[in-house]
Amino acid sequence: MSEQQTAPRFLFPRQGDVMVGQADGVWKGRSLEITAAVEAPGAARLAVNGRPAAKGEDGVFTAPVLLDGRVNRVEAVNPDTGEAQTVTVFVFEKAYHTYRFTVDDCIRAFEDLERHKEEYTSIFDNPYLAVFREAHELYGSKTHINMFYASYDGSFNLSMMTDRYRQEFEANADWLSFSFHARQEMPDLPYRDKGYDEVKADCLLAVDELRRIVGTAALRDTTTLHWGAATVEGARALRSLGYKALCGYFVFCHGEPYYDCYENGENIVSYYLSKEQTANLEHRCFWVDTDEDIVFAKLHMVLNAGDLPAERVGPFLDELAADPAASGFIQMVIHEQYFYPDYVAYEPDYRDRILAMARWMQEHGYRPASLSDILAETQGQAW
Structure with missing residues (x-):
């Protein structure tokens, strides 16, 4: 990972990851709220599914994400460069x-x-x-x-x-x-x-x-x-x-x-x-x-x-x-x-x-x- 990296890269969840209900998050009504973690140490700001993410001292951004249904898409965007990554995430509630x-x-x-x-x-x-x-x-x-x-x-x-x-x-x-x-x-x-x-x-x-x-x-x-x-x-x-x-x-x-x-x-x-x-x-x-x-x-x-x-x-x-x-x-x-x-x-x-x-x-x-x-x-x- 370069300290100048501005393109977002998901640390959690990753492409294809499966959330096993409340083992991975908190239910908010019929939505499962998880905390996404995205690395982009060279970026000043990121948004995850449209919500601003908080940047930690280690260069990792975190943001709450609501997962609705069994198959979900989560997108991280650097609004300053337009760089983005989208991952597909699953919820196996049963x-x-x-x-x-x-x-x-x-x-x-x-x-x-x-x-x-x-x-x-x-x-x-x-x-x-x-x-x-x-x-x-x-x-x-x-x-x-x-x-x-x-x-x-x-x-x-x-x-x-x-x-x-x-x-x-x-x-x-x-x-x-x-x-x-x-x-x-x-x-x-x-x-x-x-x-x-x-x-x-x-x-x-x-x-x-x-x-x-x-x-x-x-x-x-x-x-x-x-x-x-x-x-x-x-x-x-x-x-x-x-x-x-x-x-x-x-x-x-x-x-x-x-x-x-x-x-x-x-x-x-x-x-x-x-x-x-x-x-x-x-x-x-x-x-x-x-x-x-x-x-x-x-x-x-x-x-x-x-x-x-x-x-x-x-x-x-x-x-x-x-x-x-x-x-x-x-x-x-x-x-x-x-x-x-x-x-x-x-x-x-x-x-x-x-x-x-x-x-x-x-x-x-x-x-x-x-x-x-x-x-x-x-x-x-x-x-």
């Missing part, structure tokens, strides 16, 4: 004080349902799915599951799965839902360099079978792609198939051993986003790529993390909740394989972690949410 719980890498539960189709009378006879029903019955929790098409060794895939459970899946679709994750677990980062056609083919392969198995009512238009890595073309393929939102970590590698397939300092589980875009989303909940009509939603918590036993779940969430901008909407993920005793990184307290999360949410007034419901009527507008 997201405030809600949470979303997701599962990645799921396939073994369906393999078990197929294996025991002559014995099980319910999908919840499967021990894995039974955990989510328990969380739902005790705390009202909802679960969204991102599915592999095939097992690790390829011996089972969704085309081999019975559809005899579909009626029960549909009956529970208000709280138990599904979408595409990847063809299978390996290789790591399977879509990092893949193009439109390859991603589309894998997604269609899985979704066509899921529609047969769980029914259309249980499918959702949001997902987490395996490893959260994709090219713009790959993300476009998912968008063309109706996926509105992609979930990821949006953080940076700092040499952690479990991220050994990344370079130190590289942004991870961040799809095609730049480092600057990732840094902006790292401590927020959502960001919208208005060029691609895709919402990115942050996963704040990995419940199967090695340093997060059940007794640490509550304190972790307490710490997260202390940051309003990051915790207006809280989203968590757990990976299926850690549930099973034969897995190398088996976690005996897997169930307890999920119940601890759901209990904390209920005790702190967070409501379970469907990301599809939050996004309804947001996309497809003239941006």
Whole structure:
């Protein structure tokens, strides 16, 4: 930033930023008032949406801005030079004080349902799915599951799965839902360099079978792609198939051993986003790529993390909740394989972690949410 810079540049909100209701501002009737921050150290004065902005000693101008509705344009103008910047900003009112719980890498539960189709009378006879029903019955929790098409060794895939459970899946679709994750677990980062056609083919392969198995009512238009890595073309393929939102970590590698397939300092589980875009989303909940009509939603918590036993779940969430901008909407993920005793990184307290999360949410007034419901009527507008 040059001290002579007279052109306004938004520091907050930025293009595509999402305000999660009162986590980011104050309601004034049906308008959300936020404080815009604009840098232009060489400017004598600025106006934001027509209102004079106050200049601080650091050269940053601030001004209150009223956001009306879900999609808003905010303009900063230097009246002395005519230089201006306009950003599109969103308000996700329904997201405030809600949470979303997701599962990645799921396939073994369906393999078990197929294996025991002559014995099980319910999908919840499967021990894995039974955990989510328990969380739902005790705390009202909802679960969204991102599915592999095939097992690790390829011996089972969704085309081999019975559809005899579909009626029960549909009956529970208000709280138990599904979408595409990847063809299978390996290789790591399977879509990092893949193009439109390859991603589309894998997604269609899985979704066509899921529609047969769980029914259309249980499918959702949001997902987490395996490893959260994709090219713009790959993300476009998912968008063309109706996926509105992609979930990821949006953080940076700092040499952690479990991220050994990344370079130190590289942004991870961040799809095609730049480092600057990732840094902006790292401590927020959502960001919208208005060029691609895709919402990115942050996963704040990995419940199967090695340093997060059940007794640490509550304190972790307490710490997260202390940051309003990051915790207006809280989203968590757990990976299926850690549930099973034969897995190398088996976690005996897997169930307890999920119940601890759901209990904390209920005790702190967070409501379970469907990301599809939050996004309804947001996309497809003239941006």
